Amino acid sequence: MITLGIDTSNKTMGISLYQDQNLMAEYVSTNKKNHSVTLMPAIDFLMQENQLKPSDIDEILVASGPGSYTGLRIAVTTAKTLAWTLKADLYSLSSLAIIAAGAPQQFCGLIVPLINARRDNVYTGIYQWQNGEMRVVKPDGHLSIYELFTQLKEQNDEILFIGEDVPVFESMIATEMPQANYIADSILPRTMQLVKNIGEKVSSIDEFTPQYLKLVEAEENWLKTHKSEGKSYVERV
Missing domain, CATH: 3.30.420.200 (Nucleotidyltransferase; domain 5)
Structure with missing residues (x-):
């Protein structure tokens, strides 16, 4: 069983690979501005370093929030795309x-x-x-x-x-x-496997969204003047 863990919910970007729940490799970066650029190359690097093909991935664990609005979208979108493409099980974990x-x-x-x-x-x-x-x-x-x-x-x-x-x-x-x-430390991604017991298996990849817990400021301001329009902020913009 090969498991890929992804976390870009905060400043630290963490990627981890497990085989049968044992940590194989991990990649950690604290350069918050580059998560969208470095995530996929880092995943590819870890896979190649461990002589694995994308098709070897059986399940994906993703930190789905709360956290950085942009960071959550990066991780969840990547995890959803990989899970759908590779037909891998997807698990949502609390950041x-x-x-x-x-x-x-x-x-x-x-x-x-x-x-x-x-x-x-x-x-x-x-x-x-x-x-x-x-x-x-x-x-x-x-x-x-x-x-x-x-x-x-x-x-x-x-x-x-x-x-x-x-x-x-x-x-x-x-x-x-x-x-x-x-x-007061950043937490390495190896801890993702330790909380799988309280994560949730995603039943519908299409409907899976990050757990923001709070509306972003732009949405709060938009709702003040659009409460009666019957559509969500995301649908309108």
């Missing part, structure tokens, strides 16, 4: 769950991945390792960082913030939750 899976498995507390949604807002969820598998404690959402702090202060468990956007909120965490731990 936040992938980040959370970078936490040490021996950590027994609550894992809180952070993606910066700007204006003191975050994309986040709450996860926990249980018997070697990642479990969802609270589903992904978009909320104020201060609302998140309020929710976490009600918990009795140890807290671990994780993700490459943690430094953005580091001073706030130190002030509001001084007892919390944090890991």
Whole structure:
């Protein structure tokens, strides 16, 4: 079983290859501006380096959000195209769950991945390792960082913030939750295989879309004056 993992949901672009759930190879780039240019050549490079043909791919794991609006479209469009062309199974994985899976498995507390949604807002969820598998404690959402702090202060468990956007909120965490731990690092794509248990197999490739969790600003502004037209922003533009 050959599995291809793709993640361009945030600054880090991660591509990984697995054989029977064992990591074969990975490629990581932190040059956010070049994801659309480098994704397919990087996939091709990994395949050739491991003497694999496109037809060898049995399934594709893709980080489907939340995250960068453009980055999500790049990964999901590429994954959909490859899955349809190669007749491979396609799995949708939470970008936040992938980040959370970078936490040490021996950590027994609550894992809180952070993606910066700007204006003191975050994309986040709450996860926990249980018997070697990642479990969802609270589903992904978009909320104020201060609302998140309020929710976490009600918990009795140890807290671990994780993700490459943690430094953005580091001073706030130190002030509001001084007892919390944090890991301010980008997470390598090898963690994708670890969260497959909470991913979803895509039943319709045509209808599969990224999980943005929040409307982009252009769509929010458009809806203010087009609520009664009966068509979505995407359909109109």
